[in-house]
Amino acid sequence: MMNKIGYFPIVFSVFFSPLLQAKQNVCVFDLLGKAGESYKLMEEWALAAKAWGADINLTVYQSEEAVDKNFKTNKCDAAAMTTMRSREYNKFGGSIDALGGIPNNEIARRAINYALDKRNAKRLVSEKNGVKYELAMITPIGIAYIFVKDRAMNTLEKGKGKKFAYLHYDLAQKVAVERVGAIGVPSDIFNFVKKFNDGEVDAIASPAYAYKPLEIYKGLGSNGAMFTYPVVNVTADLIIKPEQFPEGFGIKSREWAVKQLPSSFKKIEKMEAEIPAKYKLNVSKDDALRYQKLLREGRIELTKRGVYDPVMMSVLKKARCTVDRTNFECSLAGE
Numbered sequence: 001m002m003n004k005i006g007y008f009p010i011v012f013s014v015f016f017s018p019l020l021q022a023k024q025n026v027c028v029f030d031l032l033g034k035a036g037e038s039y040k041l042m043e044e045w046a047l048a049a050k051a052w053g054a055d056i057n058l059t060v061y062q063s064e065e066a067v068d069k070n071f072k073t074n075k076c077d078a079a080a081m082t083t084m085r086s087r088e089y090n091k092f093g094g095s096i097d098a099l100g101g102i103p104n105n106e107i108a109r110r111a112i113n114y115a116l117d118k119r120n121a122k123r124l125v126s127e128k129n130g131v132k133y134e135l136a137m138i139t140p141i142g143i144a145y146i147f148v149k150d151r152a153m154n155t156l157e158k159g160k161g162k163k164f165a166y167l168h169y170d171l172a173q174k175v176a177v178e179r180v181g182a183i184g185v186p187s188d189i190f191n192f193v194k195k196f197n198d199g200e201v202d203a204i205a206s207p208a209y210a211y212k213p214l215e216i217y218k219g220l221g222s223n224g225a226m227f228t229y230p231v232v233n234v235t236a237d238l239i240i241k242p243e244q245f246p247e248g249f250g251i252k253s254r255e256w257a258v259k260q261l262p263s264s265f266k267k268i269e270k271m272e273a274e275i276p277a278k279y280k281l282n283v284s285k286d287d288a289l290r291y292q293k294l295l296r297e298g299r300i301e302l303t304k305r306g307v308y309d310p311v312m313m314s315v316l317k318k319a320r321c322t323v324d325r326t327n328f329e330c331s332l333a334g335e
Helices: 004-016 037-052 064-072 105-115 171-179 192-197 216-220 249-273 285-304 310-323
Strands: 024-029 056-061 078-082 125-128 131-148 163-167 183-187 203-207 225-240
Touching (some): 024 037, 105 131, 105 225, 105 249, 131 216, 131 249, 163 171, 171 285, 192 203, 203 216, 203 225, 225 285
Parallel strands (some): 024 078
Antiparallel strands (some): 131 203, 131 225
């Protein structure tokens, strides 16, 4: 018969060993399901997470709304979804996709690096309705450009009165559409391109990620265009409930995420390059400056309304002015 001294360590190891934690259920949104780049990245992350003491069970959804619903009802211990959807769980990280805040991939790289830096660890943890959340990863999806069915609609002024699909849960998009006098058509991430292709709307904003798989070229037809002015940078967030994960998990996850950025941006640049040149139209320098000022005014308004985090707005401005010191806004206060 085993003596009590020998029995106790076995009981302790069974019930308290970090190696025997329950599986963590992670819900992943990817429009393309298991074939999508977002899901493939999460598979790599899940494999790496084993070394951090986690045992990840991934479930992919092609409906972002379903991911968010399951996260709220505790069917998921973590959720990977677009930053626009996840902003409610962490406003600091969720503001990185502010309108016009990131005009190119170099600024995006700097901003994501800063946001995930260990110095911001406290800002990446939040609480809502008594539940603690932590931002464990930011992944770039790419700059969203405006696609129009008629290339004659080549200025914002000509977009007045035209139908523009926007994601209904993102107040920032609604405000932006209203500012230019367009008719906003509330949409979801799974149907906004379909509305464009079917002729229900005249314009959409989308990253190159969606061009081939969602067949945006069908909506462009022979007279459409993609304006290469960067309206908004699109990213995805991984939000975890830290109490369901090993201690320090979020920090290790963020460190891993930063190391993946170079390959992620290479994929984005490849997808952007694959859009046929015949569709790409550049805006004039004067128009670009006007749009930049318009988007800046929108960010300031949305920050005052509590949609965007003011600290992140300062971070984005610093990143923009580090890359382009001649930017008109660098000498202005307000962000």
